[in-house]
Amino acid sequence: MSAAPTPLDRRQRRRLETVEEVLDIALDIMGEQGVAGLSVGEVARRMGIRPPSLYVYFPSKNALYDALFARGARSLLTAMQQVFASSPRAAQSAEARLLDLGQAFARWSVEHQAYSQLLFWRPVPGFVPSKEAYAPAVELFAHATQQIVDLQQRGLLRDDVPADDIQRDWTILIAGVVSQQLSNAPEESFADGRFSQAIPGLVRMFASHYATPRRSTRRTSHVNKH
Amino acid sequence: MSAAPTPLDRRQRRRLETVEEVLDIALDIMGEQGVAGLSVGEVARRMGIRPPSLYVYFPSKNALYDALFARGARSLLTAMQQVFASSPRAAQSAEARLLDLGQAFARWSVEHQAYSQLLFWRPVPGFVPSKEAYAPAVELFAHATQQIVDLQQRGLLRDDVPADDIQRDWTILIAGVVSQQLSNAPEESFADGRFSQAIPGLVRMFASHYATPRRSTRRTSHVNKH
DNA sequence: GTCTATATGACGATAGAC
DNA sequence: GTCTATCGTCATATAGAC
Numbered sequence: 475m476s477a478a479p480t481p482l483d484r485r486q487r488r489r490l491e492t493v494e495e496v497l498d499i500a501l502d503i504m505g506e507q508g509v510a511g512l513s514v515g516e517v518a519r520r521m522g523i524r525p526p527s528l529y530v531y532f533p534s535k536n537a538l539y540d541a542l543f544a545r546g547a548r549s550l551l552t553a554m555q556q557v558f559a560s561s562p563r564a565a566q567s568a569e570a571r572l573l574d575l576g577q578a579f580a581r582w583s584v585e586h587q588a589y590s591q592l593l594f595w596r597p598v599p600g601f602v603p604s605k606e607a608y609a610p611a612v613e614l615f616a617h618a619t620q621q622i623v624d625l626q627q628r629g630l631l632r633d634d635v636p637a638d639d640i641q642r643d644w645t646i647l648i649a650g651v652v653s654q655q656l657s658n659a660p661e662e663s664f665a666d667g668r669f670s671q672a673i674p675g676l677v678r679m680f681a682s683h684y685a686t687p688r689r690s691t692r693r694t695s696h697v698n699k700h
Numbered sequence: 701m702s703a704a705p706t707p708l709d710r711r712q713r714r715r716l717e718t719v720e721e722v723l724d725i726a727l728d729i730m731g732e733q734g735v736a737g738l739s740v741g742e743v744a745r746r747m748g749i750r751p752p753s754l755y756v757y758f759p760s761k762n763a764l765y766d767a768l769f770a771r772g773a774r775s776l777l778t779a780m781q782q783v784f785a786s787s788p789r790a791a792q793s794a795e796a797r798l799l800d801l802g803q804a805f806a807r808w809s810v811e812h813q814a815y816s817q818l819l820f821w822r823p824v825p826g827f828v829p830s831k832e833a834y835a836p837a838v839e840l841f842a843h844a845t846q847q848i849v850d851l852q853q854r855g856l857l858r859d860d861v862p863a864d865d866i867q868r869d870w871t872i873l874i875a876g877v878v879s880q881q882l883s884n885a886p887e888e889s890f891a892d893g894r895f896s897q898a899i900p901g902l903v904r905m906f907a908s909h910y911a912t913p914r915r916s917t918r919r920t921s922h923v924n925k926h
Numbered sequence: 927g928t929c930t931a932t933a934t935g936a937c938g939a940t941a942g943a944c
Numbered sequence: 945g946t947c948t949a950t951c952g953t954c955a956t957a958t959a960g961a962c
Contacts (some may be wrong), residue, residue, distance in 0.1 A: 485927080507825045507826070508822060508823075508824070508825035508826075510736040510823060510824070510825050511825030511826070513953090513954070513955080514954085514955060514956085515953080515954065515955080523929075523930090524929075524930060524931080525954090525955080525956085526929080526930075526931085526932095526956080526957080526958090527928075527929055527930080529956075529957080530927085530928060530929080534955085534956080535955065535956085591821075591822075594879070594883055595817075595821055595823070595879075595883060596734060596817075596882075596883065596886075597734075597736060597821070597823045598734075598736070599733045599734035599736050599737030600733075600734075600737070639898075639901075642894065642895065642898055643898055643901065643902060643905075645876075645880060646873070646876035646877050646880050646895060646898060646902065647872070647873070647876055648876070649875075649876045649879045649880050649883075650871075650872035650873055650874070650875045650876025650877070650879065651872050651876070652879075653820070653821075653875045653876065653878075653879040654871060654872050654875050656822075657820055657821060657822065657875075660822075668868065669868065669872060672865075672868055672869055672872060675869065676869060676872065679869075679905060679906070679909040680905070682909070683905040683908070683909070715945095739936085739937070739938085740937080740938065740939090741936075741937065741938085749945095749946070749947090750946070750947060750948080751937090751938080751939085752939080752940080752941095752946080752947075752948085753945070753946050753947075755938095755939075755940085756945060756946080760938080760939080761938065761939090
């Protein structure tokens with residue numbers, strides 16, 4: 475649908491290039507001033523044009539935010555799909571698999587902080603992402619659910635707990651790492667970050683907690699969580 | 701120092717009342733429009749005065765944010781001190797104690813979302829809280845460290861892992877719950893929230909992971925976390 | 927078709943009258 | 945302590961040059 479086979483003429487190609495340039499510059503500004511610090515005038519200033527000219531490409535500032543949201547969501551989805559596709563059905567433990575997934579997510583978040591804040595928090599008053607911009611995030615969530623189900627079906631995660639519940643706790647864990655790192659140590663790299671370094675230990679804790687119980691082991695109930 | 705014994709005269713008392721009214725209204729606006737959506741003009745409008753009149757009480761919009769930050773941090777500290785002081789040295793398990801602490805923190809965060817966003821995230825471009833405004837948060841962090849150390853000294857948490865490391869993982873867990881709830885389900889109450897309801901299970905996982913190991917149990921290493 | 931020039935109304939902030 | 949008047953900047957809209 476969106477991948478139209480019709481070749482783009484010069485004008486359309488030039489227009490797309492300009493749109494990309496606007497988005498690149500907007501991303502720079504958000505990185506410097508904070509997500510809510512983006513201003514249309516500043517984008518125009520850096521491009522050497524007047525603010526009204528930008529309205530040829532984006533009908534409003536929120537439309538610009540929406541394009542940035544869509545771009546960020548696609549970037550994150552692409553980054554995670556690398557991991558989803560890696561070592562398919564390999565004899566990887568739940569812990570190793572979850573570690574790959576969690577680190578990829580946290581790494582992208584730390585290395586794309588402006589996108590992260592726009593995607594995960596609500597920093598811009600009045601801006602709500604459109605359904606189209608949000609679509610890659612929905613797809614990513616579905617892929618992540620499937621990863622949990624896969625691990626359950628391979629007997630690497632307990633299957634007497636709904637995948638949704640495991641995923642909820644998993645997202646809490648990773649969101650916590652990202653939230654703490656971005657809030658308290660945004661200048662630390664992923665490799666050096668105090669909070670990103672906690673991921674292996676946390677994943678080990680998580681994988682142990684949701685491991686398939688050994689047969690005939692009397693376990694403390696997981697039922698009364700609700 | 702700050703609790704001056706000098707009685708306030710009428711003028712000073714009236715001034716403080718006005719300051720409190722400004723802060724109350726500002727909090728309302730942040731709740732409706734988002735933290736970055738606060739505007740000096742809107743505060744003045746709701747008070748029935750002109751915007752310049754507010755500059756008698758706050759020299760800038762960021763000073764207003766700073767007062768709100770300080771107020772929020774004091775409110776959170778007070779809420780948590782209720783829990784710190786409760787059942788002192790009681791024969792409470794680590795899990796029960798951590799559950800009380802985590803739920804109190806998350807409850808306050810969910811029930812004071814505007815403060816939470818201001819305190820935990822960075823939604824206002826150019827605003828950095830002053831040292832004085834930040835002080836209650838520093839004190840809260842120190843209290844929380846002491847809670848971990850207490851549990852270690854009472855033999856309820858393993859003491860072969862630095863309290864700082866345990867606290868880091870603990871803050872990640874609670875920050876994750878709060879972050880997910882505020883981002884994805886801000887309208888759900890603490891009691892009904894999909895993410896706040898995950899706290900008991902997560903605390904059980906956490907308390908088990910950091911429980912004092914039974915004697916002569918060969919355990920998977922906690923050392924190679926660094 | 928894409929830009930410039932220009933205008934409107936809101937914002938944060940300041941100066942000075944009362 | 946509150947006001948009016950004012951400034952510079954912002955997002956946004958429109959008219960018209962090329």
